[in-house]
Amino acid sequence: MKITQIKNIKIGEVNKVSGWIENIRDKKSMAFVVLRDNTGKLQITINKEETPELVDVVSSLTLHGVATFTGKVVASEFVKMGGMEMLPTAIVVESRAEALPIQDDAEFGLKLDYRWLPMRDERDQLMFKVQTTFQHSIREFLVKSEFVEIHSPKILGAPSESGSEVFEVKYFEGKAYLAQSPQFYKQMAMAGGLGKVFEFGPVFRAEKSFTSQHSTEFTGFDIEMSYISDPKEIKVFESKLLVKVLTDVKKKHGEDIKRVFGADVVVPKLPFPVMSLKEIYKEIRARYGFKFENEANMTKKQIQTAEGDLTKAAEILCGKLSIDKFGHEFLFATGYAKENRAFYHMRDNKEVPKGFDLIWKGVEINTGAIREHRYDVLVKQANERGLKKDVEFYLEFFKYGCPPHGGFGMGLDRFTALLLNIPTIKEAMFLVRTPSRLSP
Secondary structure: OOOOOHHHOOOOOEEEEEEEEEEEEEOOOEEEEEEEEOOEEEEEEEEOOOOHHHHHHHHOOOOOOEEEEEEEEEEOOOOOOOOEEEEEEEEEEEEOOOOOOOOOOOOHHHHHHOOOOHHHOHHHHHHHHHHHHHHHHHHHHHHHOOOEEOOOOOEEOOOOOOOOOOOEEEEOOEEEEEOOOOHHHHHHHHHOOOOEEEEEEEEEOOOOOOOOOOOOEEEEEEEEEEOOOOHHHHHHHHHHHHHHHHHHHHHHHHHHHHHHHOOOOOOOOOOOOEEEHHHHHHHHHHHHOOOOOOHHHOOHHHHHHHOOOOOHHHHHHHHHHHHHHHOOOEEEEEOOOHHHOOOOEOEOOOOOEOEEEEEEOOEEEEEEEEEOOOHHHHHHHHHHOOOOOOOHHHHHHHOOOOOOEEEEEEEHHHHHHHHOOOOOHHHHOOOOOEOOEOOO
């Protein structure tokens, strides 16, 4: 007989189920076991007088061990778990368990040391199911939009971004770098005529940051599209994508997310609001009294320079501003100074990058832009940063014709943490890597 998932068992039939032993009450004449698999829980009721051959097996069961039970499932008004119980005729102990080294109230670092144990809980199980739905929904949307999925290398001969630290690794007799994003190769795909591409894959950032929103390795999602020249096209596309994804997540998991995480999945309305940094700073100063740290000692020029980017405090206030002003959880921020954007972002005739950040619940979740595809302009902008030698292989992509293009990227783990109101992305990851953590 095949194993049946608990969610699929049928009352009145003989079923075979396998899972973790969550609770045991072994009494004189009766024993009660709560069994849990990744689809639900089932009470197993053993009448020792009727099934004496099971008594020794029951006494050998351990909490958190794994066992397989075969028996008839009957309705029971006294059982809270689905109003049913199994009366087993056979029990197989698959695995015994020692006492767990951590409890629910264990220190977070200790939980990370034994990461596979918290994974058994409904909370983590649901989190990974949500991530699966998230990725499936994106793929479905993009494939229908005629995107091609690519898998770019993560060992590179040159850093793939500017402005972030990179991991340098020994590579035979030379050195290489771990990819900070698939950016260069997405653009190579544009030069190669693929038109529209996307990728899910690992991203590495050698930043000694211990904030709740950072890790040294995370899962990134990126897209790139040819024959677009206005960042509005990217914003509209991304907005529709996120509406689709959040609709799918809400439909499949919304009730469970509310019950387990206490979080409401809000499907945003179109269009998403857009504000320039100049408008944002004007509003958060007027509404919330925002000031830069040490602003009293800053010159007017220094303040203007600082307003060419979003500080963390300003970013947080964007979440409040978007709700207060637009009744919307999302806000596109535009008008960043060129010094605060990658060298390959296209600029307008005022030297302002044609890009944006998307802020969700007061946290930046992605950066998007129209890319510079003209070889001579790209070389000039690389030279401004002193990067031409380091990115010579990348510049080659644009020597032989390349269409206008643009795209964006976001982190799966950060998105998950924000969606479920988890305080740190470290809880939203299968396994986390930080400057001080390389195992398990």
